[in-house]
Each structure stands twice: as C-alpha cells, then as structure tokens.
Amino acid sequence: MEKRLNGEAKKEEEPKDSICGYDSLHLLLKDNLNPHHFQEVSRLLTGLNSGKAIETIALPESATALSVEHGFDLQAFSFSADKEQLREPRVVRVGLIQNSIALPTTAHFADQKKAIFEKLKPIIEAAGSSGVNILCLQEAWMMPFAFCTREKRWCEFAEPVDGESTKFLQSFALKYNMVIISSILERDISHGEVIWNTSVVIGNHGNIIGKHRKNHIPRVGDFNESTYYMEGNTGHPVFETVYGKIAINICYGRHHPLNWLAFGLNGAEIVFNPSATVGELSEPMWPIEARNAAIANSYFVASINRVGTETFPNAFTSGDGKPAHADFGHFYGSSYVSAPDASCTPSLSRYRDGLLITDMDLNLCRQFKDKWGFRMTSRYELYADTLARYVKPEFEPQVITDPLLHRKAS
Ligand SMILES: NC(=O)NCCC(=O)O
Known part of the structure; x- marks a missing residue:
C-alpha cells in the first residue's frame, strides 16, 4: 500500500x-x-499504542484498486485500547481526505467546483467501500484557497449550508451509512448573505446534523481570510452521532489551546482539524499542535491539510516588501491522526491526494483520563479567575518585580 x-x-x-x-x-x-x-x-x-507500534490494517481490494487507478495515497492504521470488563470496545473507522484542486484557477467557477467533485468521487467511494464510519474533508475543499488574493470575486464559491456541496456529499452519507464533515465557504442567506468558514456535519442518514463556524481567523502571511468572512458565532459544539461525539476545530484554531479545551469540556471524543496551510509558514508546527491537543484533552485528533500549489491570475503581495507572487506556496498535505496516549499515525503524502483510514477504539479516551487525570488536576477555577480579570480593560498582569532590578552590579 x-x-x-x-x-x-x-x-x-x-x-x-x-x-x-x-x-x-x-x-x-x-x-x-x-x-x-x-x-x-x-x-x-x-509513540507506542497499547505498548506497541501502531498497526496497519488491510483494506478491501476495491479500495486499493481505486487508489492505484486514480493515483491517490491510501494508508490505513489501527489504534487499540485496553480490554475493559464493563464496556465493549467502541471501534470507529475514520477517513480523512486530502486533495489538490482539479482545474486551473482561471477556469469557470462552476467547472472548477464540478471538477473537484469528480476528482473526489473515487476517493469517497474508496472510503465508503472500506467501511469508513466518519469521513472528513479538508478546509474549503470545494474551491481554490483564494483568500490570499483579497479579490472579492472568489466569494462566488460560497454556498448555503444545504447547497450543492452538501447535496453532493449527502448521497454518499446515505449510500455508505457514513457521517461526513464538509468544510465549505458558507453564505448565510437568512442573515443578509453574510459569509462564514463553516463545517457542515452530515449524518449517516444523509441528514444535516448541524454546523460549526471557524472561531479564529488567521492574519498571518498570505492568509488574508478576514477579508472574506467573520469570526464564528457557533461556540464549541460537540455533535453526538451514532459513531461517537465529534467536534471540528477549523484550521488556524489549532494554534489556540483554549479552543481545543472547549471542545474537550463539551465532551468531544474525536476532534477534526480540517486545514489549509503551507510549508514555509507552519510545517514544523503541524506534527506538534494536534498531538499535544490529543494528549492534553484525552481525545483523538484527526488533522487534514490540502495538497499542491494553487496559482492565481493576479499577483498579490505579502505585505513584507518582497516581490509580488501569484501562488500561496506549497500546501503540504501530511494528514494524520493523533491519539490520547501520545501515539500517532504516519502522515499521508506531502504531494499527492490521499485517503487516511484509521480505526480507533474510543474507550482509549476515558482510559487516559483515568490514567493521567488531566481533567481532575486541571484547577480550572484558577484559570477562570485569571481569565475573568484579564478580559477587563483595567487588568494588570501579576508581576512581582525584583526590588533590586535596577541596581548596578558592584
Ligand atoms: N486556513 C488557515 O486558517 N490557515 C492559517 C495558517 C495556519 O494556521 O497554518
């Protein structure tokens, strides 16, 4: 494989x-x-999972055949948990899809979107035929990541929560009894056409369970996303599905430990991190932050990043005095899954589309809460007090100054 x-x-x-x-x-x-x-x-x-290297799992021939025919990376692993006396194992099969765009950004917008749908079909089929229970796609999977340009015409890609991208995925959810997390650029028709960066959670009956809107918007490098959409207003929802309690921390939210914490406090067992990020900016952070969140919050984290280099018709600058350029840099893929016991899967390709399939026994979450007691030892009341004071304009940092700080060395 x-x-x-x-x-x-x-x-x-x-x-x-x-x-x-x-x-x-x-x-x-x-x-x-x-x-x-x-x-x-x-x-x-x-790391080690249950004391041994993480195991690979065999997939049906139909899935491997699709990966060969369509040239996408296909890898599959399994996290186990200790056997318990009172609870049965709760094994969930999770699929993550990373992909590049399918047509140049100069093509007609309708054609670009349709070509991405076509490109994803065999990968989703491979996930479905492998028995994936919960499938998650990358951030804004249905469009080029045009937010570097600041040009408003890319807003045309935005769709309502029940728009064509959701409809496209609903049929697969129904066909394969799969929960699907679909991150789109959302146009909120009933609130004056406001635009959001939104993950839609599609239930295994093809129904829409709900949505979550990205809480933290980057203002770094070429990620000019605040030009396009607003900070989310949906809090930190956890979606209780037939396969477990899931949440979505969209891309740049992974740099915010309190964002991870809030999903954990609401009971998430798997947090998905659909992303779009480039090598020069964030690649050293990528293998660390999600893993740390999984450990600190005793849940699984599934990280997905897009792949490839997307070139835009008009050059833009990064506001750093360097020459204008027409691409964002390389989206490095490398999707992977982290477990509460500090183990993680190898990453998917840095260059190719891919499907990562992972079995995870959700019992591991409580087993690690019991072992390390991070919730029990958290002292939230200390932090609640500090935060309550910090958000007030009159806040003063708690600093004890050395009375001899300014004395010259004798
Ligand atoms: N899409 C997005 O939020 N990217 C920001 C860059 C990063 O967080 O690495």
Missing part, C-alpha cells in the same frame, strides 16, 4: 519545498535507517 518516490532518482527534479524527493518524513526515515534504528526512531517520533 505504501508508495514512495525514490529519493535518489528524484534528486534532480526535487520540488522547491521538498524533503529530498520522498513522499513523507516516514518514508524518508524508513528508506535511510537500518530496520532497528527505524524502529527506535519511530518509537520516539510516533
């Missing part, structure tokens, strides 16, 4: 943002370390 680019052979044509021609860090290490060193490095890098 693993696919790799051959490091040596690809050297000459290495992409700008490459890791030496390898599809992922995992494959680079696997190819260049002896098996024992690789095992030890993996133990430290990706």
